[in-house]
Amino acid sequence: MPLSVEIDSQSGFCGGVIRAIGRAESFLEDHERLYSLGAIVHNEAELERLGRKGLVTIGMDSLADVPREEGESLLIRAHGESPVTYDIARELGYKVIDCTCPVVLRLQTRIREAYAALHSDGRDGQVVIFGKIGHAEVNGLVGQVRGDALVIENKSMLRQSIEEGKVRLEGPVEVFSQTTKSPSEYVEICALLRTEMARCKGMGEEEFEKTGLLKVNDTICSQVASRHAQLSRFAMEHDIIVFVSGKDSSNGKVLCELCRNVNIRTFHISSPEDVKRDWFRADDRVGICGATSTPKWLMEEVAEKILQENR
Numbered sequence: 001m002p003l004s005v006e007i008d009s010q011s012g013f014c015g016g017v018i019r020a021i022g023r024a025e026s027f028l029e030d031h032e033r034l035y036s037l038g039a040i041v042h043n044e045a046e047l048e049r050l051g052r053k054g055l056v057t058i059g060m061d062s063l064a065d066v067p068r069e070e071g072e073s074l075l076i077r078a079h080g081e082s083p084v085t086y087d088i089a090r091e092l093g094y095k096v097i098d099c100t101c102p103v104v105l106r107l108q109t110r111i112r113e114a115y116a117a118l119h120s121d122g123r124d125g126q127v128v129i130f131g132k133i134g135h136a137e138v139n140g141l142v143g144q145v146r147g148d149a150l151v152i153e154n155k156s157m158l159r160q161s162i163e164e165g166k167v168r169l170e171g172p173v174e175v176f177s178q179t180t181k182s183p184s185e186y187v188e189i190c191a192l193l194r195t196e197m198a199r200c201k202g203m204g205e206e207e208f209e210k211t212g213l214l215k216v217n218d219t220i221c222s223q224v225a226s227r228h229a230q231l232s233r234f235a236m237e238h239d240i241i242v243f244v245s246g247k248d249s250s251n252g253k254v255l256c257e258l259c260r261n262v263n264i265r266t267f268h269i270s271s272p273e274d275v276k277r278d279w280f281r282a283d284d285r286v287g288i289c290g291a292t293s294t295p296k297w298l299m300e301e302v303a304e305k306i307l308q309e310n311r
């Protein structure tokens with residue numbers, strides 16, 4: 001059988017990214033320029049396409065410095081932002097176009113409400129967030145509680161934070177996850193936290209569970225969670241996986257690793273030019289997939305390149 005190529009039908013932009021890009025494009029139909037605070041999507045090729053339409057990516061540091069007309073518009077991307085960012089942008093005269101994904105907005109609200117409850121009636125509880133330190137979404141989440149939350153990137157960081165006394169094991173604690181994290185890793189992190197909190201209280205885990213001192217919130221985006229199981233299947237069903245995503249996409253890194261765990265012949269690329277002919281065998285069933293920030297058109301270009309190279 002000759003080499004065949006299949007693009008994963010579930011890969012591509014998530015709803016939050018589609019919505020943000022759609023709003024940017026429709027704004028740019030009537031305006032020359034739109035500033036975006038940070039990359040609207042972690043994908044260089046898509047950023048170039050939108051850049052040609054007038055989308056200009058700027059960082060927080062240059063917000064005050066960019067040469068701009070009065071009433072310039074600033075897009076807040078799907079990841080969301082801290083409340084303080086909105087204040088700064090408005091003080092500088094920007095009109096804010098808020099494209100925070102509704103799922104992230106709900107998560108921000110839940111964190112604010114949890115924090116208020118954890119500090120009511122003289123309690124001194126703690127919000128713990130499973131996420132990537134410095135990631136825009138996580139910065140926005142931590143900003144909801146003026147920075148008073150502990151961010152944990154993985155199990156070893158949780159262990160270290162416990163040793164250093166940064167986790168209030170006596171409780172109460174509420175845990176949340178960044179929307180794009182791995183569901184299985186989140187389960188492991190929460191299990192470790194439960195074990196350590198129960199130990200601190202001198203209780204068995206069942207007894208501890210009844211105290212309600214640890215509340216775990218299921219906040220991984222359903223589009224991401226369902227993609228994990230489906231993508232593992234897709235990676236197993238193909239001889240070789242070409243995973244397409246921007247180098248800075250944290251969701252891309254997680255999903256590519258997931259593919260590699262079940263298919264050792266997984267290659268991570270960001271553009272068709274990265275494809276190497278010697279990766280392929282003559283009868284390979286090639287699977288192409290990507291992150292929530294990978295445009296469909298880019299995966300189609302990669303498919304075309306693979307077919308051309310192997311004709």
Ligand code: SF4
Nearest residue numbers: 014016101103179221
């Ligand atoms: S991954 Fe989910 S929560 Fe995050 S932007 Fe996309 S749709 Fe929204």
